[in-house]
Amino acid sequence: MGNFHNHTVIEDFLLDPDFNRLINGKKESGVRSLMEEYPDKKELIRSAATLLLYMKVEDIELSDDFIEKKYKQLKNQIKVGKRRSIILRAAVAACILALITSTFFLYKYQENMTGKQIFALLDSTSLNIEEISLSSGYTHVKVDENKKIVQTSSGDILIGNEEKMKSSEIEDEYIQLLVPNGKRTSINFSDGTIAWVNSGSKLIYPKTFKKNKREIYVDGEVYLTVAKETGRPFIVRTKDINVSVLGTTFNVSAYNNDKVHSIVLVEGSVEVSSGKFNSKIAPNQAFIREDGIVSIKEVDTYKYTCWKDGVIKLENETLDAIFKKISRYYNVSIQQTDPDLDMSKEIYKGKLDLNDSLKIVLDNLAHSSNFSYKVEDKTVFIE
Amino acid sequence: MNESGNNQEIELWQAFLDGEEGAFSQLYKVCYRKLYTYGINIGMTSDLVEDTIQELFIKLYTRPEQIKTATTLLAFLFASIRNSYLNNEKISRRKLQIDEIDSFYFDYIVENNPLEETEEQEQIKKQIAQILDSLTSRQREIIYLKFLVQMDYEEIASVMQLSEQAARNLAYRAIDKIRKNHKYLLLFPLLQ
Numbered sequence: 001m002g003n004f005h006n007h008t009v010i011e012d013f014l015l016d017p018d019f020n021r022l023i024n025g026k027k028e029s030g031v032r033s034l035m036e037e038y039p040d041k042k043e044l045i046r047s048a049a050t051l052l053l054y055m056k057v058e059d060i061e062l063s064d065d066f067i068e069k070k071y072k073q074l075k076n077q078i079k080v081g082k083r084r085s086i087i088l089r090a091a092v093a094a095c096i097l098a099l100i101t102s103t104f105f106l107y108k109y110q111e112n113m114t115g116k117q118i119f120a121l122l123d124s125t126s127l128n129i130e131e132i133s134l135s136s137g138y139t140h141v142k143v144d145e146n147k148k149i150v151q152t153s154s155g156d157i158l159i160g161n162e163e164k165m166k167s168s169e170i171e172d173e174y175i176q177l178l179v180p181n182g183k184r185t186s187i188n189f190s191d192g193t194i195a196w197v198n199s200g201s202k203l204i205y206p207k208t209f210k211k212n213k214r215e216i217y218v219d220g221e222v223y224l225t226v227a228k229e230t231g232r233p234f235i236v237r238t239k240d241i242n243v244s245v246l247g248t249t250f251n252v253s254a255y256n257n258d259k260v261h262s263i264v265l266v267e268g269s270v271e272v273s274s275g276k277f278n279s280k281i282a283p284n285q286a287f288i289r290e291d292g293i294v295s296i297k298e299v300d301t302y303k304y305t306c307w308k309d310g311v312i313k314l315e316n317e318t319l320d321a322i323f324k325k326i327s328r329y330y331n332v333s334i335q336q337t338d339p340d341l342d343m344s345k346e347i348y349k350g351k352l353d354l355n356d357s358l359k360i361v362l363d364n365l366a367h368s369s370n371f372s373y374k375v376e377d378k379t380v381f382i383e
Numbered sequence: 384m385n386e387s388g389n390n391q392e393i394e395l396w397q398a399f400l401d402g403e404e405g406a407f408s409q410l411y412k413v414c415y416r417k418l419y420t421y422g423i424n425i426g427m428t429s430d431l432v433e434d435t436i437q438e439l440f441i442k443l444y445t446r447p448e449q450i451k452t453a454t455t456l457l458a459f460l461f462a463s464i465r466n467s468y469l470n471n472e473k474i475s476r477r478k479l480q481i482d483e484i485d486s487f488y489f490d491y492i493v494e495n496n497p498l499e500e501t502e503e504q505e506q507i508k509k510q511i512a513q514i515l516d517s518l519t520s521r522q523r524e525i526i527y528l529k530f531l532v533q534m535d536y537e538e539i540a541s542v543m544q545l546s547e548q549a550a551r552n553l554a555y556r557a558i559d560k561i562r563k564n565h566k567y568l569l570l571f572p573l574l575q
Binding site for chain 1: 408411412415416419433436437440441444445470471529530533554555558559561562
């Protein structure tokens, strides 16, 4: 038995592993004999024992069967990670584990998955990564910001003219492109369509486009010039809106965590559908969905597409919306410390050149309105 | 060799790395409840915990060479669950500065003791709940890790991202608070 002579306060007992073992093991009988052995510490021993004996956490009901089942599921998931089918959980938002040494892209996309299932997985994919990443199943590559991604007609993937993924290495049906805040990239698809992808976006596209349609899935913002192909429309699917085009140039802004989603047509012809709504829009028109309400209006398309050139054109923008864009572009978090500053009413005109440093951009903005700011690490505090 | 009782996991992990059959499934079963309970206590939903545990073990199985633990494997697993939850919170709340778990809670139950009366057990439960309420989230978490998961300070430090000394200080502060409030427990005649 342990030596408890030097124990004078309750912590001494509580933190003594020998005492712990005794209590957990012999429980009352152990305690009683201990109290007999150290009569002067009777009260201490009794209190400490009471605490330890009563401090049992409520065992969440997990039967051995349940754990057995989960293990089988695990084995299955590991096995199919090497083949092509997968078990899916449709609606739940899981989170992707970012372990100490690397990020791990788990989810795989099955051929006949519904859009809903794809978006559920997209939703649960984390953008908390440092670099732009292109992945398919267990294969993944990091993409340097200044290099173009090109998918050749044979299905190989080149980054900056270097072959990075052979078509045969791509095991999965779909390829996933993740662009974290602070980065942008562009990708050429095998049919010649080019997509510029803005910060904070996730894009999923099939390794090979289907015979009757070319379909991609987007959560974020992309600007596309679609190669014309009669009989095979190009379809951009976002969570609530689908855009179908034959050959055209347009901008899709559908960040899952934005209130306003928009499709802006620069030239060509597109058909937009969202819920029960279905209509074609003409060049210089925008389809807008806000809080479930849809509308079409004439717009200055440059306001919506200028991000591609690294510019934000401000025209009747609220401070709130501007900060959101800055936050994504520069990958900083913006927090308001002065509660009196109304960010939803301020209206701005002008333009921000995002090729400038964050400081210059903020200086310009702060100058034309009444706020001051402070940058600490990756957070901007607005006063 | 660390002092905690969490060597079983290390042995099983080593056995798995050595190619022993059945070691991995043993490891999974041994860890599951502990990780699950911890995840729930941090504030994850049951679906989220289940998925996180699966992902964690898939990674253990398929990329074991990438697992670098500063201390015991169990501490590593706990730390992974914790980080996973925090990362998830960062994204859903869109703040980069979250590194605290601010809602750690767990319920104590009274061990079934035929000599005790249920009403008394209820009372004790209430007292213990009161004591827990008086602690901060981190203090509760460290009490949980120290006494219920039986981690040593080195392990706790790596789970909660503290220095060992800071962990000790935190534990002592928590116990101090418990000591100040525990007088009520003395009134209950657990042991004659």
